[in-house]
Amino acid sequence: MTDKIILEAIGTIRTPFEKPVGTPIQGLLDRKAEGTVILRDDLVEGLKDLEGFSHLILVYHFDRVEGFDLVQKPYLEDEDRGMFAIRSPRRPNPIGVTVVSLLGIDGNRVSVRGVDMLDGTPLLDIKPYVPDFDSVADARTGWLEARLETYNQGEPVRTTADDRFHK
Amino acid sequence: MTDKIILEAIGTIRTPFEKPVGTPIQGLLDRKAEGTVILRDDLVEGLKDLEGFSHLILVYHFDRVEGFDLVQKPYLEDEDRGMFAIRSPRRPNPIGVTVVSLLGIDGNRVSVRGVDMLDGTPLLDIKPYVPDFDSVADARTGWLEARLETYNQGEPVRTTADDRFHK
Numbered sequence: 001m002t003d004k005i006i007l008e009a010i011g012t013i014r015t016p017f018e019k020p021v022g023t024p025i026q027g028l029l030d031r032k033a034e035g036t037v038i039l040r041d042d043l044v045e046g047l048k049d050l051e052g053f054s055h056l057i058l059v060y061h062f063d064r065v066e067g068f069d070l071v072q073k074p075y076l077e078d079e080d081r082g083m084f085a086i087r088s089p090r091r092p093n094p095i096g097v098t099v100v101s102l103l104g105i106d107g108n109r110v111s112v113r114g115v116d117m118l119d120g121t122p123l124l125d126i127k128p129y130v131p132d133f134d135s136v137a138d139a140r141t142g143w144l145e146a147r148l149e150t151y152n153q154g155e156p157v158r159t160t161a162d163d164r165f166h167k
Numbered sequence: 168m169t170d171k172i173i174l175e176a177i178g179t180i181r182t183p184f185e186k187p188v189g190t191p192i193q194g195l196l197d198r199k200a201e202g203t204v205i206l207r208d209d210l211v212e213g214l215k216d217l218e219g220f221s222h223l224i225l226v227y228h229f230d231r232v233e234g235f236d237l238v239q240k241p242y243l244e245d246e247d248r249g250m251f252a253i254r255s256p257r258r259p260n261p262i263g264v265t266v267v268s269l270l271g272i273d274g275n276r277v278s279v280r281g282v283d284m285l286d287g288t289p290l291l292d293i294k295p296y297v298p299d300f301d302s303v304a305d306a307r308t309g310w311l312e313a314r315l316e317t318y319n320q321g322e323p324v325r326t327t328a329d330d331r332f333h334k
Contacts, residue, residue: 005228005289007172007260043259045237048249052309059226059262061172070212082215084293087300092210093174093291095226097264099301122172124260126251128308132315133254134266135302141295142219148299 009122011039011108013060015115020064023161024116031101035115037123039108047126051105055129056112060096061122062089064166075161076147085142090165096121099129176289178206178275180227182282187231190328191283198268202282204290206275214293218272222296223279227263228289229256231333242328243314252309257332263288266296 015035017023024033037058039047050056067090073079074086083091100112110126141148182202184190191200204225206214217223234257240246241253250258267279277293308315 003176003289005174005176005230005291007174007262009170009172010259043237043250046250047252048238048247049252049310050249052307052312053252054307055303057264059260059264063172070210071215080215082217083210083213085214085216085220085295087294087297091292092177093226095174095262095292097224097226097294099303122170124172125258125262127254127264128252128311129303129306130254130308130311130315131302131304131306132308132319135298135304135306136222136266136296137298137302137304139296139298139302140219140221141297141299143216144295144297145219148297152299 007124009061009124010043011037011123013037013058013115013117013121013123015117015119015121017117018119020118020161020163020166023118031114033115034103034111034113037110037112037126039110039123041108044108047105047110050102050126050128053102053128056100056102057127057129057134058098058100058123059125059127060117061124062094062096063122064118065089065094068092073164076144079143081143088165095124174291176228176291177210178204178290180204180225180282180284180288180290182284182286182288184284185286187285187328187330187333190285198281200282201270201278201280204277204279204293206277206290208275211275214272214277217269217293217295220269220295223267223269224294224296224301225265225267225290226292226294227284228291229261229263230289231285232256232261235259240331243311246310248310255332262291
């Protein structure tokens with residue numbers, strides 16, 4: 001359990017978000033933001049057949065955070081919550097997972113909608129989104145439930161980040 | 168883009184699957200397999216509030232694969248598909264993402280259903296599953312579509328792995 005796992009970015013995610021303040025909290029709360037995944041040239045052949053999928057899972061490195069706290073105050077609420085019960089970037093392994101819509105592929109550039117990561121975020125993986133594997137429409141969401149109901153009813157809720165989780 | 172990203176396991180995932188042959192291809196094709204996430208003791212406080220969630224996203228290291236190919240034959244089909252259009256463990260960054268149901272938490276042990284990784288797989292992260300962020304019920308799935316339809320109609324389809332992707 002103490003073995004180190006060494007990864008290397010396979011590309012970069014370009015987004016409109018240069019700093020945490022104002023970035024959407026999660027891609028699907030504000031699905032409108034468009035971005036571009038720029039893949040390393042030597043991996044482009046791996047994109048074959050991806051265009052048949054409407055959604056992708058982007059796996060990436062939260063490269064502008066440092067350290068973590070076991071309990072943290074999430075953006076959507078003013079209570080301390082366990083780190084594994086929130087989607088904060090401050091985690092022991094700062095890996096992000098975001099579902100985006102695929103808009104198109106042109107060479108090594110993959111256009112997507114629903115980005116919520118900072119501009120220049122290092123890409124670790126692209127996976128095809130498959131509802132049979134990845135979609136659980138009626139999942140219970142604990143402390144988030146009341147917050148999301150408020151949001152879905154159109155009431156004002158914080159949907160963009162501040163700088164609490166970043167260096 | 169050539170910076171190394173160094174991660175460390177935060178626990179281990181215990182599953183009934185000691186070798187690739189016979190392991191379910193994806194957790195949600197065979198949701199029945201139960202497993203236990205054993206978290207590092209010093210991180211247990213981070214599990215606070217997680218019990219309100221019915222599903223989790225496990226992020227983990229495919230530690231028994233080596234290397235990758237840009238096109239690979241997926242389990243469900245005999246055609247070569249682009250690596251980013253399949254969920255094979257043979258990827259430049261061998262990171263797996265699986266949605267599981269949460270059964271219960273007891274100290275540093277998190278019981279889950281829907282595991283599809285090998286026994287002893289190093290855990291990298293636990294995230295709460297949130298349908299508003301993670302669920303897209305009607306996503307299109309390209310080459311997989313016909314295969315999954317066959318499966319959902321109850322016709323025989325390969326649902327367990329062989330050793331093609333492993334050392």
